[in-house]
Amino acid sequence: xxxxxxxxxxxxxxxxxxxxxxxxxxxxxxxxxxxxxxxxxxxxxxxxxxxxxxxxxxxxxxxxxxxxxxxxxxxxxxxxxxxxxxxxxxxxxxxxxxxxxxxxxxxxxxxxxxxxxxxxxxxxxxxxxxxxxxxxxxxxxxxxxxxxxxxxxxxxxxxxxxxxxxxxxxxxxxxxxxxxxxxxxxxxxxxxxxxxxxxxxxxxxxxxxxxxxxxxxxxxxxxxxxxxxxxxxxxxxxxxxxxxxxxxxxxxxxxxxxxxxxxxxxxxxxxxxxxxxxxxxxxxxxxxxxxx
Amino acid sequence: xxxxxxxxxxxxxxxxxxxxxxxxxxxxxxxxxxxxxxxxxxxxxxxxxxxxxxxxxxxxxxxxxxxxxxxxxxxxxxxxxxxxxxxxxxxxxxxxxxxxxxxxxxxxxxxxxxxxxxxxxxxxxxxxxxxxxxxxxxxxxxxxxxxxxxxxxxxxxxxxxxxxxxxxxxxxxxxxxxxxxxxxxxxxxxxxxxxxxxxxxxxxxxxxxxxxxxxxxxxxxxxxxxxxxxxxxxxxxxxxxxxxxxxxxxxxxxxxxxxxxxxxxxxxxxxxxxxxxxxxxxxxxxxxxxxxxxxxxxxxxxxxxxxxxxxxxxxxxxxxxxxxxxxxxxxxxxxxxxxxxxxxxxxxxxxxxxxxxxxxxxxxxxxxxxxxxxxxxxxxxxxxxxxxxxxxxxxxxxxxxxxxxxxxxxxxxxxxxxxxxxxxxxxxxxxxxxxxxx
Numbered sequence: 001x002x003x004x005x006x007x008x009x010x011x012x013x014x015x016x017x018x019x020x021x022x023x024x025x026x027x028x029x030x031x032x033x034x035x036x037x038x039x040x041x042x043x044x045x046x047x048x049x050x051x052x053x054x055x056x057x058x059x060x061x062x063x064x065x066x067x068x069x070x071x072x073x074x075x076x077x078x079x080x081x082x083x084x085x086x087x088x089x090x091x092x093x094x095x096x097x098x099x100x101x102x103x104x105x106x107x108x109x110x111x112x113x114x115x116x117x118x119x120x121x122x123x124x125x126x127x128x129x130x131x132x133x134x135x136x137x138x139x140x141x142x143x144x145x146x147x148x149x150x151x152x153x154x155x156x157x158x159x160x161x162x163x164x165x166x167x168x169x170x171x172x173x174x175x176x177x178x179x180x181x182x183x184x185x186x187x188x189x190x191x192x193x194x195x196x197x198x199x200x201x202x203x204x205x206x207x208x209x210x211x212x213x214x215x216x217x218x219x220x221x222x223x224x225x226x227x228x229x230x231x232x233x234x235x236x237x238x239x240x241x242x243x244x245x246x247x248x249x250x251x252x253x254x255x256x257x258x259x260x261x262x263x264x265x266x267x268x269x270x271x272x273x274x275x276x277x278x279x280x281x282x283x284x285x286x287x288x289x290x291x292x
Numbered sequence: 293x294x295x296x297x298x299x300x301x302x303x304x305x306x307x308x309x310x311x312x313x314x315x316x317x318x319x320x321x322x323x324x325x326x327x328x329x330x331x332x333x334x335x336x337x338x339x340x341x342x343x344x345x346x347x348x349x350x351x352x353x354x355x356x357x358x359x360x361x362x363x364x365x366x367x368x369x370x371x372x373x374x375x376x377x378x379x380x381x382x383x384x385x386x387x388x389x390x391x392x393x394x395x396x397x398x399x400x401x402x403x404x405x406x407x408x409x410x411x412x413x414x415x416x417x418x419x420x421x422x423x424x425x426x427x428x429x430x431x432x433x434x435x436x437x438x439x440x441x442x443x444x445x446x447x448x449x450x451x452x453x454x455x456x457x458x459x460x461x462x463x464x465x466x467x468x469x470x471x472x473x474x475x476x477x478x479x480x481x482x483x484x485x486x487x488x489x490x491x492x493x494x495x496x497x498x499x500x501x502x503x504x505x506x507x508x509x510x511x512x513x514x515x516x517x518x519x520x521x522x523x524x525x526x527x528x529x530x531x532x533x534x535x536x537x538x539x540x541x542x543x544x545x546x547x548x549x550x551x552x553x554x555x556x557x558x559x560x561x562x563x564x565x566x567x568x569x570x571x572x573x574x575x576x577x578x579x580x581x582x583x584x585x586x587x588x589x590x591x592x593x594x595x596x597x598x599x600x601x602x603x604x605x606x607x608x609x610x611x612x613x614x615x616x617x618x619x620x621x622x623x624x625x626x627x628x629x630x631x632x633x634x635x636x637x638x639x640x641x642x643x644x645x646x647x648x649x650x651x652x653x654x655x656x657x658x659x660x661x662x663x664x665x666x667x668x669x670x671x672x673x674x675x676x677x678x679x680x681x682x683x684x685x686x687x688x689x690x691x692x693x694x695x696x697x698x699x700x701x702x703x704x705x706x707x708x709x710x711x712x713x714x715x716x717x718x719x720x721x722x723x724x725x726x727x728x729x730x
Contacts, residue, residue: 057584059563081356141397148398230387231394246384250357252575252643256582 043267050074050260058256074261078248081258084265086237087244090156091223091269094240097160098222099215106169106214111199113170114177115185125174128167144231158232163222169214176210177203212277219273223266241266343375347403347623350391352609354406355382361642365630378626396420401614403623406454409442409686410693412610416443416450417690422613423448427624434633439648442608442684445692446521451610452627453648455639457573458606458678459596460671462580466590467568470494476569476594480512483569483597484537487546496568497548500558501538505703506696509534510685513601516699517728521688524724526699527717535706535713542707552704563587571596573607574671575644581668593671596678606682608648644672646679653679691727698723 045065049058053069078084112118113125143162152158180203188198204211226242233239245262248255354362366378381402383391389411395401407415415421425432425448432440435453443451463476471490477483480499487498501508506516514531517524541547548567550556559576561567563583574593581588596604611627613620629635636647637655647653653676661673687695699720706716 055585057563057586059560059583060586061564141394144394145398148400227387227390230383231391234381236381246387247356247382249384250353252645253578253582 046260046263049257050264052257074257078258078261078265082244082247087239087241090238091240094156094159095219095222098163099218101160101164102166102169102218103211103214105165106173107204109170110173110177111203114174128170132167147232153232154234159229172210172214173207176207180206216274216277220270223270345375345619345622346377346379347619347626348379348381349404350381350383350402351406352383352388353385358642361639365635369626369629376622399616401616403613403617403619404627405612407610407612409608409610409684412443412451412612413445413686413690413692416445420614421450422615422620422624423450424452425449428452428628431628434650435648436650436679438683439606439608442686443610444688445690446688451612452631454609454611454631456606456608456646456648457575458604458646458675458682459571460574460674461569461571461594461596462577462591462667462671463569463594464565464587464590465592467494467496467565477597480597480599484541490568491546496566498568500567500570501547501552503552503554503700503704506687506699507605507685511599511601511603511605516695517687517689517724522728524721526724527721531717532714535717539707539713552707559583574668574675577668577671591667593667593674595674602681603683604678604681605685608684644668646676689728691730695724695727
């Protein structure tokens with residue numbers, strides 16, 4: 001793994017700073033910054049709103065970016081209005097399973113699809129992939145009925161079970177396994193490794209970037225899932241953060257500052273996870289070759 | 293080396309958690325669902341004697357703001373009825389339809405459901421709800437007649453009306469003064485005259501034409517469908533005239549396109565001083581205060597604009613009881629209990645909304661506020677004055693939602709694509725009639 005971006009720096013130093021290069025980089029960076037600001041301004045705007053005091057306008061011309069009477073009261077009020085620790089605990093629980101289960105099942109399913117020869121392998125794979133074409137809205141009511149029949153209504157299991165298998169995850173991991181040269185495996189077999197050892201000790205570590213990527217994707221979708229937990233969990237004390245924070249939206253008057261503060265509270269873990277896993281995320285995006 | 297053991301640790305941990313989860317949830321998980329709403333109803337019925345009954349009550353977005361009030365009413369009801377438990381649940385407004393539809397499919401609907409009028413008609417049309425004309429006949433006359441109708445789909449009323457909001461006019465005094473007006477407009481005609489001057493002098497819009505034509509047209513004395521809900525009544529010379537006028541205003545640039553297409557939010561535009569007056573429920577006025585306190589400072593309220601017909605639109609929240617409820621009578625009793633005069637008055641005092649019960653509306657609370665500095669309080673006074681004129685304009689048919697949509701889409705098309713009002717209304721009539729026949 002080593003230091004990130006080690007290859008890039010010397011390259012920058014070596015090349016002379018010619019005029020052409022400066023303009024070229026300038027243009028590239030300008031567009032990159034533009035793109036970045038498009039994505040980050042709404043986020044900064046939300047932070048700004050969440051810190052605004054009661055006297056600060058949210059809509060004014062010109063917009064007020066820096067709150068004049070900045071305050072942390074909105075966060076405190078959110079904390080006092082809804083039981084954040086309870087919701088947080090539920091979200092964390094749901095997410096741990098909502099990430100680990102599909103990861104495990106995807107790895108276990110992708111390995112034979114990529115590496116073992118058996119009849120109907122291709123067909124099976126296409127069957128799994130084709131389920132990705134069905135929009136989740138279509139399967140929602142049947143899924144609800146199944147969960148109801150299984151007596152899993154109002155349990156965390158009812159929320160997690162439908163997401164425990166991910167065709168998307170199987171697809172990506174199969175691709176990752178296919179990219180690993182056969183020779184590595186063969187040499188392991190010569191060394192006397194059995195199938196499980198090959199899977200566990202050799203292949204899995206080699207697809208770590210992809211696992212990290214999936215981890216981020218599963219985490220984001222699980223952490224932000226809203227409708228399904230709302231349908232399954234009747235009991236308020238079991239609601240995850242996303243569902244719980246919805247309570248801040250009143251029937252009559254919605255306090256925008258509180259909503260912004262709530263959104264920030266829900267966002268912090270996502271950002272933390274992304275930062276923690278981003279290296280493997282980037283790795284996966286650029287992993288075209290395998291470092292011996 | 294470290295890499296290997298890391299993955300191993302993570303995977304090992306995940307597996308461990310998985311095993312713990314499987315063992316833990318099968319024993320502990322069932323405990324949470326005992327007697328919870330998710331249980332199939334036959335289980336619930338078995339353990340209950342006549343004395344011990346549980347009903348489930350679902351509201352829209354009232355928690356946590358009104359926890360104290362709702363729980364108070366529930367406690368009072370439980371105290372009056374020996375052995376009765378009311379379980380209260382609250383759902384977000386945007387999700388209520390989905391929630392009700394999914395729980396209906398598995399047969400465990402709440403016993404008393406808070407619904408908006410459009411969705412109520414859809415459910416009533418499916419034959420899922422109890423007819424309140426019969427079930428609550430004894431209290432029917434306590435409610436305003438025009439409001440009681442809200443659950444009507446042509447063959448009976450399928451809900452008890454709960455809280456109501458009629459409109460007031462919120463206007464930006466500063467903008468009006470800049471345009472040279474000291475008093476707010478009171479009729480639609482006047483409002484258009486104002487709009488022209490305001491737009492010219494300040495660049496702000498006056499009249500707001502929102503995509504809610506199905507409630508706007510009756511204000512001009514043009515009902516969308518006949519009272520018995522059998523045929524379209526929209527294709528009249530008056531309607532053609534109205535649409536032609538509105539199209540002229542649009543061509544003059546007096547209609548905000550974003551609002552017309554439902555892409556912009558009126559309170560936000562009002563807060564940015566891009567809209568000078570806004571007709572809506574006074575309980576929503578304070579939204580402006582949240583967004584732009586200064587603009588709210590400069591605002592005042594007046595009675596809602598009136599058209600040719602001396603009526604006002606009422607938005608109504610209803611309580612319905614599904615036929616599949618285990619305890620229909622008890623559920624109806626509870627719905628009547630929470631909507632009775634005493635409890636509605638208490639709710640109005642907390643929430644700045646209006647009651648659907650005549651007696652509550654006569655309370656002193658609604659005769660105050662005319663001189664208030666707060667536009668929301670003042671607006672509420674005006675809104676309460678209009679309860680007698682209030683009618684629910686939702687189409688009395690199970691396809692009310694589809695009909696409203698087709699009306700709005702056609703209207704938007706006429707304005708934006710430069711259509712012919714006369715032709716559009718003729719086509720619309722055909723479309724509505726076919727929707728009514730379904």
